[in-house]
Amino acid sequence: MSVIDTHHHFLDPEAHYYPWLNDAGQPPHRYGDHSALKRPYLPADYRRDTAGVDLLGSVHVEAEWDPRDPVGEMRFIASQRERSGLPSVAIGQVWLHQPDAARTLEQLAAFDFVRGVRQKPRANPAPGGPPGGMTDAAWLEGYARLEPLGLHYELQTPWWHLPEAARVAGDFPGVRIVINHAGMPSDRGDEGLRAWRTALAAMAAHPHVAIKISGIGEPGGTWRLDANRRVVLEVIDLFGVERCMFGSNYPVDSLCASFQDIFDGFAACVAGFSAEERAQLFVENARRIYRIDV
Template identity: 85%
Template sequence: MLALIDTHHHFLDPEAHYYPWLNDAGFPPHRYGDHSALKRPYLPADYRRDTAGINLLGSVHVEAEWNPKDPVGEMRFIASLREQCGLPSVAVGQAWLHQPDAAGTLEELAAFDFVRGVRQKPRANLAPGGPPGGMTDGAWLQGYARLEPLGLHYELQTPWWHLHEAVRVAAAFPQTRIVINHAGMPSDRSEEGLRAWRTALAGMAAQPNVAIKISGIGEAGYQWRLDANRRVVLEVIELFGVDRCMFGSNFPVDSLCASYEAIFEGFAACVADLSAQERAQLFVENARRIYRIAA
């Protein structure tokens, strides 16, 4: 039975709480396509059913795009789940770093002993070649500067064509860890697209304070495909090394692409040629260290 710490999943309850992407009518489709199947509660009991064939040693809840007017409310919800069910092990909260109230929000989030970092998807363009994204804003950078003193890291989810902005941020704040989400989002699987993605990701890999999660690499219109995803997995590991890479399920979102076991069996197949120690780092030990999860 595969042992792992899942570094990226979401607990959510759109029947009891407000998530714009789940509750609002006419919200744009997810990058995987129709996401109506996700408009239901996904709670620890559901997660335990999905992980029944896995030796789950810990998990990381990542903010689920909860009501942006009440980002701290999500962590109160997660705190109640941890008290009732013992999951997740730790969490990443939502914070809008460019907002005037960012300082207070970050302090409130840091006060939860299980919160390890924050995520805000910075303003991005839909395609390469557009104007600068949100990581160049002065107000955003002021908010970002508050993370390290509070013991928080930054979870970055942005299209690869904005990673050059993140390189500058990583270099300017070398004591603040960045964890890239979803392998840098290699959505264009053409040869040209993958080359551009790899080049952008290499700039981040050169920054020693950057780690990366191999997660959320499904494709719209397809089930999780080993032949399509093996290259992504191995190139990320080649760039960052086994000591800065981790695996995550992105459940329940990636249930649109495959079962939980199928995704992790795919990851395991991708790294089958690595040593047992290297596989242990990728599936467990790096996550334990980076997210400070007790053994």
């Protein structure tokens, strides 16, 4: 199987500071206990985990590194690329609402392998409640700086904030958005999935929005084909084959399954698609959207 993995993380909490890994008292991950992640995960580890596929490229996504030094993470990634050739490209961290966002974005854009940025906007823990961070004036001012720098935006937010994201997409058609983790379908019941799909459809209406089918394990650390098939197929139905990509979310999703099992699961979900469509989903869309030279 040929693959470009559009979502993984390299990290070293022994040498660098990641609040969610290094600080005591942090809440567990949405999959549950994440203590197994509190160790280095570097290209050699990733090559071991991906040995069963023909890995054509990969995308490192910011790993919630020390927010006081977001550019430091890209220096760390640059050193990994120099030693190992991985990742192919990267997504940096930025806090768009902070006064130093303009300078941070300029510094990130100066790395020739950085394609975009991610910040998890302020969000409510459940549907309802006040508007989230994507409505803040300072955040929108920072977001407007992406297009001149040629950076796209990686969006990770609960599905109930996607209507806010759809308004941002409409107001800034020159900034590509790549939705992370299939729009986070947290409730796999029929009613929950219907609400998730409705919110996601508002994003799919914008042609400059793409989506990564990644990070779709469930609380308790499972990756079930019978639970995920509907998610995978509904995302593709909404966005079309040409705007969907697969990602492992490794090492985080090692809490749920092996890399091979995750990609075998994706392959099983789209077994009925044509060879050309499968090539788009596993390789070609990632090559185009992330500008990866394979």
